[in-house]
Amino acid sequence: MVHPIDSSSIENSLSLFHQMYRIRMVEEEISRRYPEGKMRCPVHLSTGQESIPAAFALSIKKNDFAVSTHRGHAHYLAKGGDLKAMIAEIYGKATGCSKGKGGSMHLIDLNVNFMGTSAIVGNSIPVGVGLALSAQLKGTDQISCIFLGDGAVEEGVFYESVNFAAVRKLPVLFICENNLYSVYSPLSVRQPKGRSIANMVDAIGVGTGTCNGDDIYSSQKLMQNAVNKVRSGTGPYFLEFSTYRWREHCGHDFDNDLGYRSEKEFLEWKSKDPLINLEESLYKTGVKLGEKVDSIKASINSEIISAFKFAETSKFPDQIEAYQDVYAKEELSK
Amino acid sequence: MVHPIDSSSIENSLSLFHQMYRIRMVEEEISRRYPEGKMRCPVHLSTGQESIPAAFALSIKKNDFAVSTHRGHAHYLAKGGDLKAMIAEIYGKATGCSKGKGGSMHLIDLNVNFMGTSAIVGNSIPVGVGLALSAQLKGTDQISCIFLGDGAVEEGVFYESVNFAAVRKLPVLFICENNLYSVYSPLSVRQPKGRSIANMVDAIGVGTGTCNGDDIYSSQKLMQNAVNKVRSGTGPYFLEFSTYRWREHCGHDFDNDLGYRSEKEFLEWKSKDPLINLEESLYKTGVKLGEKVDSIKASINSEIISAFKFAETSKFPDQIEAYQDVYAKEELSK
Amino acid sequence: MTKKTFSTAINDALHEAMRIDQSVICYGLGVTDPKAVFNTTSNLEKKFGSERVFDMPTSENAMTGVAIGAALNGIKSVITHQRIDFFLLAMDQIVNGAAKWHYMYGGQSSIPITIRLIIGRGWGQGPTHSQNLQAWFAHIPGLKVVMPTSPEDAKGMLLSSIFDPNPVIFLEHRWLHDTLGDVPSGDIRVPLGKAKIVKAGTDITLVTMSYMTVEAVHAANYLEEKGIVCEVIDLRTIKPLDWKTIMDSVAKTGRLLALDSGFTTGSVSGEVVARVAMEKFSILKSAPTRLAMPDVPEPTSLALTKGFYVRASNIAEKVMDMFGKNTSDIKKDLPEPSPHDVPGEWFKGPF
Amino acid sequence: MTKKTFSTAINDALHEAMRIDQSVICYGLGVTDPKAVFNTTSNLEKKFGSERVFDMPTSENAMTGVAIGAALNGIKSVITHQRIDFFLLAMDQIVNGAAKWHYMYGGQSSIPITIRLIIGRGWGQGPTHSQNLQAWFAHIPGLKVVMPTSPEDAKGMLLSSIFDPNPVIFLEHRWLHDTLGDVPSGDIRVPLGKAKIVKAGTDITLVTMSYMTVEAVHAANYLEEKGIVCEVIDLRTIKPLDWKTIMDSVAKTGRLLALDSGFTTGSVSGEVVARVAMEKFSILKSAPTRLAMPDVPEPTSLALTKGFYVRASNIAEKVMDMFGKNTSDIKKDLPEPSPHDVPGEWFKGPF
Numbered sequence A, B: 001m002v003h004p005i006d007s008s009s010i011e012n013s014l015s016l017f018h019q020m021y022r023i024r025m026v027e028e029e030i031s032r033r034y035p036e037g038k039m040r041c042p043v044h045l046s047t048g049q050e051s052i053p054a055a056f057a058l059s060i061k062k063n064d065f066a067v068s069t070h071r072g073h074a075h076y077l078a079k080g081g082d083l084k085a086m087i088a089e090i091y092g093k094a095t096g097c098s099k100g101k102g103g104s105m106h107l108i109d110l111n112v113n114f115m116g117t118s119a120i121v122g123n124s125i126p127v128g129v130g131l132a133l134s135a136q137l138k139g140t141d142q143i144s145c146i147f148l149g150d151g152a153v154e155e156g157v158f159y160e161s162v163n164f165a166a167v168r169k170l171p172v173l174f175i176c177e178n179n180l181y182s183v184y185s186p187l188s189v190r191q192p193k194g195r196s197i198a199n200m201v202d203a204i205g206v207g208t209g210t211c212n213g214d215d216i217y218s219s220q221k222l223m224q225n226a227v228n229k230v231r232s233g234t235g236p237y238f239l240e241f242s243t244y245r246w247r248e249h250c251g252h253d254f255d256n257d258l259g260y261r262s263e264k265e266f267l268e269w270k271s272k273d274p275l276i277n278l279e280e281s282l283y284k285t286g287v288k289l290g291e292k293v294d295s296i297k298a299s300i301n302s303e304i305i306s307a308f309k310f311a312e313t314s315k316f317p318d319q320i321e322a323y324q325d326v327y328a329k330e331e332l333s334k
Numbered sequence C, D: 001m002t003k004k005t006f007s008t009a010i011n012d013a014l015h016e017a018m019r020i021d022q023s024v025i026c027y028g029l030g031v032t033d034p035k036a037v038f039n040t041t042s043n044l045e046k047k048f049g050s051e052r053v054f055d056m057p058t059s060e061n062a063m064t065g066v067a068i069g070a071a072l073n074g075i076k077s078v079i080t081h082q083r084i085d086f087f088l089l090a091m092d093q094i095v096n097g098a099a100k101w102h103y104m105y106g107g108q109s110s111i112p113i114t115i116r117l118i119i120g121r122g123w124g125q126g127p128t129h130s131q132n133l134q135a136w137f138a139h140i141p142g143l144k145v146v147m148p149t150s151p152e153d154a155k156g157m158l159l160s161s162i163f164d165p166n167p168v169i170f171l172e173h174r175w176l177h178d179t180l181g182d183v184p185s186g187d188i189r190v191p192l193g194k195a196k197i198v199k200a201g202t203d204i205t206l207v208t209m210s211y212m213t214v215e216a217v218h219a220a221n222y223l224e225e226k227g228i229v230c231e232v233i234d235l236r237t238i239k240p241l242d243w244k245t246i247m248d249s250v251a252k253t254g255r256l257l258a259l260d261s262g263f264t265t266g267s268v269s270g271e272v273v274a275r276v277a278m279e280k281f282s283i284l285k286s287a288p289t290r291l292a293m294p295d296v297p298e299p300t301s302l303a304l305t306k307g308f309y310v311r312a313s314n315i316a317e318k319v320m321d322m323f324g325k326n327t328s329d330i331k332k333d334l335p336e337p338s339p340h341d342v343p344g345e346w347f348k349g350p351f
């Protein structure tokens, strides 16, 4: 899907490129450096899955809420989370977004209402629903976005959460990244053959949309429409995007050699990479645009270098910090 | 729906009447005697809901498995469970089907593969799925039947169980008695408006059928077809019957005065009572049949009287029994 | 002051909390139904509207997570479950989520939620409607655990729980719901983490909680007649536990009997015995001890729960024994009430 | 005998059990994937087929109930979870169901299921991948709880667990998976409910479990050089606990230090201290004591887990202290390994 970009959508395409490229490069830099053994926590990378968070980034408002999963770097960044604080968190530093207490699987940036991620599959789903309830109670027009994988769909808590969101018509947007696998387990051993997640959610009582995640423009359109719809107060909505994780489930490496999926499957998905395709399209559209792309790349690359430098040079938390924050201390107002 | 019964279905109609009348009279006798304070455990009666267990009784084999819920008397009886042992259990006697340890909410009769009931909503659903797995592993043609209410549908474990049954194509028959309420809570505060449980289950990946529980013949036909279908090895199936509980959620009394549902609604359902309708039809069909009906009634009434006498005159378990059976003691074979 | 029941005191606290703070909401199965969770949630919906007070699907796990999410945006949820046993479905959300949220995000967010759990007993509640799992919750860093006995404490501690910035497990024993006591009106707060000496004494320290306190006081009164003056400490808060009050008392009495409404092994009473043994070893006059429920599920039959619960007589016997006194009269002096499976005459089943 | 790793021993046990009994099945997330749950389930599917060995949906609660149902018809399930923390989703099925089933139906059916739960630690496992909840399971009547340390015990106790007619919670510490030991071949059974004296001694009793045993032995060896001979008791089974072995040892040594890999408050070590204090009060030479994890979630950062775990040095210090000996050299003599967050050089993360 490499084709020149028409002039009206150039700005938008550059923004999409910016988002996708930034996420890709952050994940790739983590991959590159992980074997050094300084990022001592499990990491679940989104390499290959960037189009969905990119579409999200351009559709969402800062004061909307979002929660995510173990595979949360991309969502944190797309919501506007602070890159430095994220990398520092993965390095276990005091400057990390959770002061080193949470690691890669516990990202938070309250400045942009990125409310948290969870290392337990499905665990953050009802939390996102509760955020939507709070928005409804407070009468704001905020919406709450919940990222989840195809594996999380199998947890009862997902179903319970969808049901409750529908009963109370809450402003929730569920965003399911269906990458076909849960760890090394294909959908076939986990969900009924031929069963569509979106159709099921529809029948539970929540409207749905589906999209091929490779198709970045359609993904963006679907995402923006869904955000608008939920914001309009008609209740929850569910999106299912097909996508593919390039690297191993957890860690920095590739793992097609394990045999749980085929190199062929991987290469097919890789050939559809929306990031490379968009990059090529942009270059193809003209030299000026190519220069803009290059400058985006340069600025992101230097942003990443400085984020890693920040993380590496930040101090570790004091040992005593381990024993703090077990209980919240302040008396609540009222 | 009072209409004369054609000759080919007389035997069947008498059997249905027998099943329904027996369940009704057992529950009514419990209601009558409960205020005496000798049945000292919570009871959840099926008065008004008899058509479904009756249809079940005539469709199922003795070595098929069944599990049920807090509202399990009817299912236990329909599966062929021992009436005396059930009443004794409710009276807390040593002769009870669980030796007095379980009460009304823990019924079991291993002679007829009625494997248990649970006081926790949704709790027995995966247990029934596990029984189906065991049948599949052992290569028998047994099926496993799971009774559940409309409230249990809201538990995540229901959804997880349906999903797994579909993935492994297990011989499970889910039988949902939708009586519109969970305790005093109407469907409207618990499930999305207009959402059909059966449609949802269909979209999860399990075939479904629905029926008005008042229509005893249709209920029976649906049940029998579903049992056959599941036995044929095509995988799980789900049935949703509409029905209505006449008495209070828990206990012996009527409770329309509480205001959570209207007397009018109750009377409407009562006027459609399949038991009374069938009884009238049978009487109407001829004097001979009327006599048969009378004799069924008489024999059931005396069976009930002796079951209660058995329970009342049985011994209480020794106090020491309270401390036994915490662990199974026998070494398992192998 | 007019006497009020424990359940009215709970209801008072909920009205008060919702009145003074708009961000308090209240939900749970049956919260808005005509029985109003043993009258504890009466009139809340009428007064505060169905946005803030509502029934819910039978989805214990998700509904706990919903409270966490709402808390992240400043909403203080009070969730009610008619039996603690149902809450076993929500352990992931409460333990992996609520309890750790403040910590694992470096202290940035807090989770001010209150989970009211009712403990059943008697009238054939049976194995899955009668569990006392305070020891579980006390084992989890980040949770607070509250178990009031008196109506006043019920009100004052529920208010403190609701306005505490942490997740609080608030355990109500069903046998206390109809007990009477003085309950001050208005916004009264009884601080969490402070035990109460409900009876001062010099000879032995009885540490107890919730309904077990009723039996302990009963026993202590009897023992006083026999010349043994017990100091009865009602823990009220199980976590954080008020060790100072216990240690001060044991320093004075030199003897300990810890009581518990939960299973014996791994009980809170075991923890109390352990800490006293570790810290007060040298001043103990005799072996510290405990009385808790047997390590057995609660059976259903009336006949099987006879003599099954720890009663005043068992406490008195144990104490007399520790003092080497004759215990032969106790069973006669302190007979198990009959019927033994109800909190009082008024209780006619089924719940 | 060739030395085998703990995880190979587990794998041996599973092969043996499935070989000798057709009714044994094995499932769980990743059981059939290429990593085979840290190699513990390798080749099972190949050998015994995908009917008996299978992966599952991420549905921990239902899949526990499935095992109960299958058990009712004679199937013995071994379920595996890569972290104990995930199993919090299944508390209803295990506590309200499996643990009580035999009892609440008057002893008619039994539930021979084995739940393998792996305990994580280090390399940033963080708050929700590192919990040690043996105290929870030990609190529930009807459950057995097993925590082997040596490869031989891992094999022998897993076989005993699988063929025990009760639900058994089988806890494997991730830091033990690659430890080596002699493992007899064939159908070897190590009985449940029997502790093991891994080091005989006369001066003090150390009660320990699972990975903590490794640290305890390390400390005991050091202490022996310093003239204190510890008796180290590896509990192996947490419930039912082998009280006799503990009491006999304490009767001999007069001193107790109970160790635990779980949170302090409400820990199994607390229960050990409590029972010893109650039963051996008069012969104790000094206050019994314990060392467990702090009442704090496990943090993620390398810097924050430094000094966070109970190590041989902490144990040695505590013991020396009890004997009034100088502890100033211990930190130097028994330094925390560096890096401290991995079980050994071979471990390169992430799990």
Ligand SMILES: Cc1ncc(C[n+]2csc(CCOP(=O)(O)OP(=O)(O)O)c2C)c(N)n1
Residues within 6 Å of the ligand: A044, A070, A071, A119, A120, A121, A122, A148, A149, A150, A151, A152, A153, A179, A181, A182, A183, A249, D029, D058, D060, D082, D086, D089
């Ligand atoms: C409750 C629970 N069960 C199992 C796991 C182990 N686990 C970690 S990530 C993961 C995969 C989940 O798959 P999916 O939701 O599709 O997300 P993806 O990794 O594909 O992005 C699993 C099973 C867990 N963390 N929590």
Ligand SMILES: Cc1ncc(C[n+]2csc(CCOP(=O)(O)OP(=O)(O)O)c2C)c(N)n1
Residues within 6 Å of the ligand: B044, B070, B071, B119, B120, B121, B122, B148, B149, B150, B151, B152, B153, B179, B181, B182, B183, B249, C029, C058, C060, C082, C086, C089
């Ligand atoms: C997990 C759990 N939550 C709540 C309850 C309280 N409870 C007992 S019966 C019941 C109603 C369930 O409704 P439904 O499944 O429709 O069955 P019905 O009583 O209508 O037959 C509820 C909520 C429970 N027993 N278990």
Ligand SMILES: [Mg+2]
Residues within 6 Å of the ligand: A149, A150, A151, A177, A178, A179, A180, A181, A182, A183
């Ligand atoms: Mg996935």
Ligand SMILES: [Mg+2]
Residues within 6 Å of the ligand: B149, B150, B151, B177, B178, B179, B180, B181, B182, B183
């Ligand atoms: Mg119902």
